[in-house]
Amino acid sequence: MNKNSRRAGAVVGLDVHPDTFAGAVLRGRDPATAKVAHSSTRVPLDQLEVWATRHTHESDTLVLEASANSFAVAAQLRAVGRTALILESRQAGQVGKADCANDRLDAVKIARIHLSGLATQVWQPDAKTLERREVFSAYQSVVREATRLKQQIRAMLNEHCLRLPAGFRLAHPTAGARLLKLKAWTPAQTMLLEGMHAGLVAARARRTRLRAYMAQEIVGDETLMRLARLCGVGAVVCFGLVSAVGGVTRFLHSRKLAAYLGLNPSVCESGEYEGGGALKRHGRGPIRALLVQSAKKLLLVDNPLQKWGLAVAARRGRKQGRGGRRA
Numbered sequence: 001m002n003k004n005s006r007r008a009g010a011v012v013g014l015d016v017h018p019d020t021f022a023g024a025v026l027r028g029r030d031p032a033t034a035k036v037a038h039s040s041t042r043v044p045l046d047q048l049e050v051w052a053t054r055h056t057h058e059s060d061t062l063v064l065e066a067s068a069n070s071f072a073v074a075a076q077l078r079a080v081g082r083t084a085l086i087l088e089s090r091q092a093g094q095v096g097k098a099d100c101a102n103d104r105l106d107a108v109k110i111a112r113i114h115l116s117g118l119a120t121q122v123w124q125p126d127a128k129t130l131e132r133r134e135v136f137s138a139y140q141s142v143v144r145e146a147t148r149l150k151q152q153i154r155a156m157l158n159e160h161c162l163r164l165p166a167g168f169r170l171a172h173p174t175a176g177a178r179l180l181k182l183k184a185w186t187p188a189q190t191m192l193l194e195g196m197h198a199g200l201v202a203a204r205a206r207r208t209r210l211r212a213y214m215a216q217e218i219v220g221d222e223t224l225m226r227l228a229r230l231c232g233v234g235a236v237v238c239f240g241l242v243s244a245v246g247g248v249t250r251f252l253h254s255r256k257l258a259a260y261l262g263l264n265p266s267v268c269e270s271g272e273y274e275g276g277g278a279l280k281r282h283g284r285g286p287i288r289a290l291l292v293q294s295a296k297k298l299l300l301v302d303n304p305l306q307k308w309g310l311a312v313a314a315r316r317g318r319k320q321g322r323g324g325r326r327a
Helices: 045-055 070-079 089-093 103-116 127-159 175-180 187-219 222-228 235-245 254-261 285-300 306-316
Strands: 011-016 020-027 035-044 061-065 083-087 267-270 273-276
Touching: 011 070, 011 103, 020 045, 020 103, 035 045, 035 103, 045 070, 061 070, 061 103, 070 083, 083 103, 127 187, 127 235, 175 187, 187 222, 187 235, 222 235, 235 254, 235 285, 254 285, 285 306
Parallel strands: 011 061, 061 083
Antiparallel strands: 011 020, 020 035, 267 273
């Protein structure tokens, strides 16, 4: 029996950082009795495939915690014939020791958490879905950047008791010159205004390019076109939804899809108490926010779903606060 065959069926915990990783090979069927057969720390990340080939077997399960580079690391492991699972970071992070923490112990902890079955596995999207997520994340970032710059400009104007006229478009290329004419600014103030406005115009241009890309993606896919034709579902909502969900067939039931997006009502039962009904902070928050905006538009525009939406709103309320009460 060779070295690798003795480790067949082991669980391998990986604590991955941007440049290095730690690995721990555990043999055993439960977290209490599993023994550490091998461990490595501070291994350069570019040696991951070599390390996995040398210290693990094809029948082993390699487990890592969700992080910024976890999908890329899992893809590298699959390239050398290894099974890689990603654990949800919030649940995995709740289990640990406060008095003693290092990379080796974290790798062992991740393996034991997987053996316990207490942490949820993260779905690993395909390459196209990952690309769409990158585009949608860039769009969200540029929207936040534009909003931040607008607020900074308005705050600076407010400090000088200046109000913009109705309909003033801060992101317009000519708005910078108009801002400078509002009063006699000092050279430093002029520099600040010009810098903020230039950043805002650039952010607006990036946002326009990203929206155009998303629209092209939707036009080229008949399934996405059918989704985009629904009232309230524009290019951004449609693209964001498909980037988050990926292939909808991976959900066994529509209720599971609703739970993934955080649109299912909460349940709270303890002893004689029964409560719930409100939406909690679970699921895909940014996508849920977009779908809520779409639902509000559905109630305002004459369309085939408006009658159904108004009936639901009349029965349950247009807004739901915590505990299911109307806001």
